[in-house]
Amino acid sequence: MIDMDQAGAGYIAIVELDDAGVRVSKERVGTRRFAELLVDLEGKTSNPEVKEAIFGQQPADPDLVLAVTLTGLSEIESSLDVDRLREELMECFFFVRIVNRSHPKLANISAENYPPHTILGKFVRMMRERISESGDETERRIAERALQLGVNLLQGKEVLR
Amino acid sequence: VILKKLGLKRFACFQDFEASFEPGLNVIKGPNEAGKSTLCSALLTALFTNPKTTAQMHRLKRSWGSDEMYEITLEFQTHEGRSYRLVKDFEAGTSKLVCLDDGESIIDRDEVDAWLKELLGLGSEALFKSSAFIGQGEVTLMNSGEIGPQLEKVITGGGAGVASEALRRLDEAISEMERGLYRPATYPGDLKKIQDRIDELRSKLATIRKGVEEAERCRGRLIEIEEELTRAQDDLQIKRGLKEKCDKRAKIEDQLNDLRSREKQLEQQMELARQMEVPALGWPIAGLLIGGLLFVIGAIGALLTSGSLQLLSALMGFVGSVIVCTSFIWYRRQQERQQKVREAKSSLQELEEDRKEISRQRRDAEEKLEEAGLAQASLKPEEYERLTQEIANLEANISRLEEERIEKRTVVERAPYDVEDVHRLEEELAEAQQQLEQKRERHDVYQLAREFIAKAQAAAMTSAKPLLEERMSRYLAHITEGRYTKVEVDEKTLGFRVSCGTAMLSPIEDVFGGTYYNLSQGTIDQLYLAARLALVEIIAGGRYPPLIFDDPFVRFDAERMKRAMKLCLEVASKHQILLFTCRNDYDQFARHIIRL
Numbered sequence: 001m002i003d004m005d006q007a008g009a010g011y012i013a014i015v016e017l018d019d020a021g022v023r024v025s026k027e028r029v030g031t032r033r034f035a036e037l038l039v040d041l042e043g044k045t046s047n048p049e050v051k052e053a054i055f056g057q058q059p060a061d062p063d064l065v066l067a068v069t070l071t072g073l074s075e076i077e078s079s080l081d082v083d084r085l086r087e088e089l090m091e092c093f094f095f096v097r098i099v100n101r102s103h104p105k106l107a108n109i110s111a112e113n114y115p116p117h118t119i120l121g122k123f124v125r126m127m128r129e130r131i132s133e134s135g136d137e138t139e140r141r142i143a144e145r146a147l148q149l150g151v152n153l154l155q156g157k158e159v160l161r
Numbered sequence: 162v163i164l165k166k167l168g169l170k171r172f173a174c175f176q177d178f179e180a181s182f183e184p185g186l187n188v189i190k191g192p193n194e195a196g197k198s199t200l201c202s203a204l205l206t207a208l209f210t211n212p213k214t215t216a217q218m219h220r221l222k223r224s225w226g227s228d229e230m231y232e233i234t235l236e237f238q239t240h241e242g243r244s245y246r247l248v249k250d251f252e253a254g255t256s257k258l259v260c261l262d263d264g265e266s267i268i269d270r271d272e273v274d275a276w277l278k279e280l281l282g283l284g285s286e287a288l289f290k291s292s293a294f295i296g297q298g299e300v301t302l303m304n305s306g307e308i309g310p311q312l313e314k315v316i317t318g319g320g321a322g323v324a325s326e327a328l329r330r331l332d333e334a335i336s337e338m339e340r341g342l343y344r345p346a347t348y349p350g351d352l353k354k355i356q357d358r359i360d361e362l363r364s365k366l367a368t369i370r371k372g373v374e375e376a377e378r379c380r381g382r383l384i385e386i387e388e389e390l391t392r393a394q395d396d397l398q399i400k401r402g403l404k405e406k407c408d409k410r411a412k413i414e415d416q417l418n419d420l421r422s423r424e425k426q427l428e429q430q431m432e433l434a435r436q437m438e439v440p441a442l443g444w445p446i447a448g449l450l451i452g453g454l455l456f457v458i459g460a461i462g463a464l465l466t467s468g469s470l471q472l473l474s475a476l477m478g479f480v481g482s483v484i485v486c487t488s489f490i491w492y493r494r495q496q497e498r499q500q501k502v503r504e505a506k507s508s509l510q511e512l513e514e515d516r517k518e519i520s521r522q523r524r525d526a527e528e529k530l531e532e533a534g535l536a537q538a539s540l541k542p543e544e545y546e547r548l549t550q551e552i553a554n555l556e557a558n559i560s561r562l563e564e565e566r567i568e569k570r571t572v573v574e575r576a577p578y579d580v581e582d583v584h585r586l587e588e589e590l591a592e593a594q595q596q597l598e599q600k601r602e603r604h605d606v607y608q609l610a611r612e613f614i615a616k617a618q619a620a621a622m623t624s625a626k627p628l629l630e631e632r633m634s635r636y637l638a639h640i641t642e643g644r645y646t647k648v649e650v651d652e653k654t655l656g657f658r659v660s661c662g663t664a665m666l667s668p669i670e671d672v673f674g675g676t677y678y679n680l681s682q683g684t685i686d687q688l689y690l691a692a693r694l695a696l697v698e699i700i701a702g703g704r705y706p707p708l709i710f711d712d713p714f715v716r717f718d719a720e721r722m723k724r725a726m727k728l729c730l731e732v733a734s735k736h737q738i739l740l741f742t743c744r745n746d747y748d749q750f751a752r753h754i755i756r757l
Contacts, residue, residue: 097595147610154323
């Protein structure tokens with residue numbers, strides 16, 4: 001097993017000494033490899049789209065340990081399910097770790113777009129206030145995702161498994 | 162929606178029945194057991210029941226003596242003027258909705274159900290029964306749990322109970338995630354599963370780490386043991402060598418001493434032999450001669466003389482014989498001595514040879530002492546004793562170390578896990594902890610979304626309250642001729658408070674957990690009738706489901722019944738009303754009367 005931060009692990013260096021001098025060459029000895037991907041969620045709203053972006057960078061490889069970091073601004077209507085995505089990718093790679101560092105595109109959730117007397121309008125306004133009061137990065141991220149989730153749910157979208 | 166025609170086959174007491182309805186107030190009249198409640202049930206079944214149902218209560222609706230399930234046909238017209246025929250065949254388990262204008266049809270049961278719910282504006286039978294349907298004595302039976310989501314729909318302007326559905330799904334998701342966290346569960350949720358996995362990994366890691374640390378300690382100790390053994394064996398070898406030399410030196414010295422002693426002895430013997438002289442025999446022979454002469458003279462004198470001479474002669478003879486005897490012994494001894502001296506003299510050569518040999522051996526031994534470096538291997542007895550003790554200690558120490566080496570090797574060889582396993586488990590633990598962190602974050606997201614949707618829902622419901630209160634107040638005031646003019650609605654519980662003049666009457670909880678108002682039963686029925694009419698207007702969201710009343714005004718006095726009927730006529734301009742009764746009181750208000 002290689003560690004999750006051992007890019008290039010699984011090789012040995014062969015050093016050959018002769019009259020001509022010293023030659024060092026890299027030789028693969030292990031079967032497992034590690035790769036790290038950054039996937040920008042901009043414009044991607046579903047698991048298939050994110051999978052497509054991942055496979056665009058890294059073909060399926062049953063010997064590959066893959067660490068995926070989701071970044072960028074995710075679409076508000078995103079129905080991305082990280083757990084399911086991981087389960088799906090686990091079928092194509094030796095091991096998959098996904099860290100979601102993306103933020104919802106809050107600019108698209110403007111309170112003006114939602115009438116204030118509706119539940120959705122009230123929810124958006126309350127959540128935006130909560131986000132602005134968030135103390136730290138984690139609290140803010142949780143509030144942003146709660147806003148994204150709530151907006152999708154209140155629009156009747158199937159975003160929960 | 163205006164119901165036009167109802168057809169029943171094999172439905173309870175109706176083997177084959179058909180009835181037509183008109184817009185406005187329809188009174189369906191008949192004596193007891195004529196089948197009024199059965200018709201109400203048939204209408205609800207047509208509108209809301211899945212024809213594939215196997216529920217016993219629906220099977221019991223078959224005509225008596227019939228093995229076959231029933232079929233219900235319902236024709237109706239929408240407010241847009243389009244006519245439809247709905248056929249639900251409970252024997253075949255099929256639904257069919259046909260547009261009588263263009264012949265288009267829907268046969269998928271779920272699609273038909275969804276279409277009907279959308280048409281009625283009331284998403285479920287329970288909600289319909291809570292608002293648009295009033296059975297006998299059922300005025301007060303409203304299911305507030307069903308009304309809430311429909312109020313949302315009114316408030317949000319679309320989507321059936323979307324917030325309640327969102328809350329329900331979030332509750333489900335949160336509950337699913339938390340399953341097993343706070344109480345035991347056969348199938349724990351994600352959080353519990355990962356937490357258990359982490360606990361298991363931690364426990365396993367602690368055990369393996371302990372084993373590996375023990376094995377590593379043994380490996381380290383083995384290296385120390387090897388070093389200690391090497392040092393001890395080297396030390397032992399040196400000390401044994403020294404002891405051997407000491408022993409050898411001691412042995413050689415013993416030999417030397419012996420040789421020296423023998424050499425000295427031989428030299429003394431040789432010196433003695435050299436100094437030995439052959440004893441002379443002259444004096445013993447002279448003694449013999451003198452003694453013999455004296456003895457002869459004495460014997461002759463004794464023989465020849467007498468008296469004192471004779472005595473003197475005898476004495477001389479005696480002395481002579483003694484001298485002879487003594488001289489003879491002396492002679493013999495001298496002879497022996499002579500023999501010995503001669504022998505000694507003759508062995509001097511051999512002694513010399515022996516001495517030379519011993520002398521050579523001594524020199525050899527002395528050379529050995531020099532050559533083997535044994536000269537320095539000279540220890541005092543106490544030093545030798547200490548050396549012997551040190552060797553014994555070293556031997557014991559080596560023996561102990563070898564035993565310990567076997568023991569440690571066994572531990573190392575039998576260790577089922579190694580450092581790699583620890584690293585692997587640490588990696589797994591880190592992965593599980595990260596998963597738990599992600600799940601907890603997701604849980605927090607769900608919780609927060611739930612909390613704020615609930616808050617938003619409550620806030621929005623508060624905004625719906627005035628509309629409901631306004632309609633209810635108007636209807637109640639109309640029925641009670643202005644006696645009760647104001648109704649207040651609790652947006653959370655949908656409970657009502659009614660004002661009579663300046664006093665507000667709240668529901669009172671009774672000892673059985675139910676609630677009642679300090680009002681007559683008739684007035685309570687009127688309050689709830691007002692509530693139902695207001696609710697159906699609000700929650701149907703611009704749609705007009707038919708209202709089905711099964712003799713609901715039995716407790717109304719004549720005046721209030723008349724006022725209620727006038728209200729119903731007002732409502733019937735938008736909602737078709739089917740009023741089932743056994744009385745003739747409503748005939749004057751009816752647009753169409755059906756007699757059973």
